Amino acid sequence: MKRVGLLGCGAMGTQIALAIDSGKIPATLTHVYDDSKEKSALLVEKLINKPEIVENSHLLSSNPVDIVVEAASQDAVRDASLSVLQNKKDLMIMSVGALLDESIYDILSDACKDFKKTIYLPSGAIAGLDGIKSIKDELESLSITTTKHPRSLKGAKFFETSDINLDEINSSTVIFQGMAKEAVSLFPANINVAALLSLSGIGSEKTKVKIIADPNTDKNTHHIEAEGKFGKMTFTIENYPDTINPKTSRLAILSAIETLRKYCSDDIQIGT
Ligand SMILES: NC(=O)C1=CN([C@@H]2O[C@H](COP(=O)(O)OP(=O)(O)OC[C@H]3O[C@@H](n4cnc5c(N)ncnc54)[C@H](OP(=O)(O)O)[C@@H]3O)[C@@H](O)[C@H]2O)C=CC1
Ligand SMILES: O=C([O-])CC(=O)C(=O)O
Structure with a gap:
């Protein structure tokens, strides 16, 4: 079973965590972090299987997780992404706008190759x-x-x-x-x-x-x-x-859940 660390416990992070907790995503949510301690505590309260709340975003990937899921902000992507890959963990990014800074894109793209890890960008609120x-x-x-x-x-x-x-x-x-x-x-x-x-x-x-x-x-x-x-x-x-x-659109949340479900499942993969 894959282990997930969650960065961001807002609207999207909460729904992703609930999808793991209900078994819709076959994974274990082991660690969570949000700048707002209140939001992380509120999220953990809603879950049957309680993850640990860590003290900063870097502690998500220094723990034994398989993937860190970012559902926080472009600042969070800028701050935490490289250390996730350096810690040899996969990464899913929802605040994709941060990647339009070419220097960030190039650093992360090189790090994927160097550390043999993958960044997943769900289709989010669009299709096509x-x-x-x-x-x-x-x-x-x-x-x-x-x-x-x-x-x-x-x-x-x-x-x-x-x-x-x-x-x-x-x-x-x-x-x-x-x-x-x-x-x-x-x-x-x-x-x-x-x-x-x-x-x-x-x-x-x-x-x-x-x-x-x-x-x-x-x-x-x-x-x-x-x-x-x-x-x-x-x-x-x-x-x-x-x-x-x-x-945030409902589809963006469902797209994040489906991408993570696919990552965590041995399954037939449909679509390009
Ligand atoms: N790719 C796509 O198609 C889409 C992407 N998104 C993006 O996904 C992300 C999550 O969306 P959503 O859950 O609705 O947003 P929310 O605002 O509901 O939740 C984000 C949470 O992350 C926290 N946060 C922000 N910055 C940091 C940081 N640097 N470190 C730790 N925690 C942080 C916020 O705290 P606080 O409130 O205190 O700032 C908040 O609790 C957003 O960036 C959003 O723009 C949304 C829709 C579509
Ligand atoms: O959810 C949406 O409709 C789109 C959105 O917020 C984003 O792309 O950041």
């Missing part, structure tokens, strides 16, 4: 990455338009320097248009999906991102368009937000 990966050499344009309720965009760094007041938006409003690289840095908890698309396709400086705040929607919608010599692909994913964290 199998197709994008397959046609990437023939891809000429790639874009994602994300529409969320203003409350799902609250707290993003973008608003520190913008005149836009989310509380005053009363109809569908484009609040950002640019490339994925800039988008994930200005909206670190909202648009990690643009990083997944970039890494699967033509890179973060060619992947276009539009973010729309719509007070009349109850969904987190991602519309993806890819065009090139292969033809054209469009995907629209209309996600219900998680009930605890409206920034």
Whole structure:
């Protein structure tokens, strides 16, 4: 049975832990860490099989786990990822935006090879990455338009320097248009999906991102368009937000659970 260390005990981390505890993921959750001691304690309280709460993120991978699952933040990825690989543990990353910094990507990619370990990036809140990966050499344009309720965009760094007041938006409003690289840095908890698309396709400086705040929607919608010599692909994913964290879609959590289940199972693997 695989042993899992969990970094981040928020909306996603809690659901992953519960999926392990219920047996849906055939694994043992042995260690957890969150910057918020309250959140880690609250999570452990919910579990029948109680993991140990460690004192810092590095202690997750210095313990005998097989994989560390990051469901915390881009800062957590920057801070803890390399030590996970150096400690010869696999790593699953949900805050994928951190990997659009080429120096971080290169260091982690080299570390995977040096320590013979793997980083898993679940498809998260989108679908279609199998197709994008397959046609990437023939891809000429790639874009994602994300529409969320203003409350799902609250707290993003973008608003520190913008005149836009989310509380005053009363109809569908484009609040950002640019490339994925800039988008994930200005909206670190909202648009990690643009990083997944970039890494699967033509890179973060060619992947276009539009973010729309719509007070009349109850969904987190991602519309993806890819065009090139292969033809054209469009995907629209209309996600219900998680009930605890409206920034995060239910699909992102289910995708994390499925990726970890696959990692922990000896099973037939379906899809690209
Ligand atoms: N790849 C994808 O498609 C998607 C990725 N995500 C990303 O997944 C991550 C988890 O999402 P979710 O669970 O909904 O987020 P939450 O905010 O609900 O939970 C994250 C938890 O991690 C804690 N945390 C943040 N930074 C650190 C750190 N450096 N070390 C330890 N703990 C930390 C937070 O504490 P505190 O609250 O005190 O900051 C919080 O308790 C987020 O980064 C989110 O943006 C989400 C949806 C889709
Ligand atoms: O969950 C979503 O819809 C997308 C999201 O927050 C992200 O990519 O960071």
